[in-house]
Amino acid sequence: MHNHPVQARITTGVVEGFLRDGVRRWRSIPYARPPVGALRFRAPQPAEPWSGVRHCHGFTNCAPQDRFYTMLKPGRYQPTSEDCLTLNVVAPEDPDAGPLPVMVFIHGGGYIMGSSATSIYDGAALARRGCVYVSVNYRLGALGCLDLSSLSTAEVPVDSNLFLRDLVLALRWVRDNVATFGGDPDNVTIFGESAGAHAVAMLLAVPEAHGLFTRAIAESPAAGLVRGTDVAAEFAVRFAALLGVRPSDAAQALLRVSTAELLAAQNRLIAEGTRDMLGAFPIGPVCGDDVLPVDPIEAMRKGTAHRVPLIVGSNADEGRLFTRILKMLPVDEPMVESVLAGVDPQVRDRIIAAYPDYPDRAACIRLGGDFAFNAAVWEIAEAHGTHVPTYVYRYDYAPRMLRWSGMGATHATELFAVFDIYRSAGFGRLLTAGADRRTALQVTSKVQRRWGAFSRTGDPGEGWPAYTRDERAVLVFDRKTRLEFDPAPERRKAWQGFSLAH
8 A cells, every 4th residue: 555745834834644545644743832841731832833844644642641542453552642732634635626624523532531543533534525634632631621720820820721722722723724735714613522522512612712613513522521610629629639739839749740640640530529429520621711711501502602503412322331331421220329319309300200210221321321411412402502503413323233232322333424434344344244234334424424514514404404492303313314303302301400510
């Protein structure tokens, strides 16, 4: 397989990538200065120019995280480093075919793991369908998604919402450079999955992101990950204690301690936070600063969020993934009861009543999926859809292999369709043995056609009306794609206004 070198001149210098299989690729282009040394815990600075040609043929580092999560293939792990603020570009072979719509992907992983180098996020299939595809790394966990700004001092300032600042800077890079790759800087769709979809929803309410994207897609956005400054400050004090320092000495210590120590303290903080349920999960954005002044749902409700068309949705069996791995969701009776223990008894009863078979295992799994993902979908659709065209989907398709394994259309499985994984020789064929292959490819082409149309025009095509409070239309992707109207009203109403934060 021959790789032909291809070069592009961007604002910081010349980058060399390669042409293969009908697409041009550049990997690990820096969009920011490495956030190391005095820049650790600070807002990102634009990348510095270089002389000569920068080789962008391979992936460099992903953000620091537990090694287990960095596996690219069996036995091969991506190196981690705080010097991780890079992005990748995949563009069609002919650079003169543009200007093409741009699709910028934000990976998920609970704000503690993930990488744009993960093979499923390759993006070549989307680029071949006529877009310039960009995937972004951002700072994770304690180094990017834990608000420690309350520990700031005059000598050592600590900034808030670092990962959102990273993403805004990456979108500025796209605005300034994507035309070089054949992309249209005035037609940018941001899309993400899970925590990445949550970040997409956050960016709708980040004032500095205004004008940097024209549409948004949120696939299974996570719920309950925003905290106010008071809860964030409490977590920051706990984090300092886990590092073994007083809050007044913490800012200096944050610059001094190793990445490994920060990760260890972060993991202990998550374990404690899960136990104490202090506003649920400690990692994620904080609202009430200059980056995210207002809770995004509130901004959407009031119509002050960016008025860009939105696709938002979830999968039929969200919770099932978390029965096997990442056991972080309430998917059995003891976990459900511990999550609901602190809420108003009337709210608890209302939620439980929406799952008639509770505490049956399947009902618990459904409740856990709604708690973590569907509650956010319903809330976002109701709020944003009042002011701007908002399209809601549910992804029900699962090949027999996934159904037999007990996973079904679980969390993240829509990515197989979005990124054309079913067409791939190895994993895709393994998932779709026998008769499933044809239906898997049909569902893939339906999803990709809708995402593609939306990225070009802001409208996902006929037969998918915008969500309104009168009809609540939901497009269901399955062997036979269909429209449903307000498919689960009792469950939707049960979670209205629900919050763990106190």
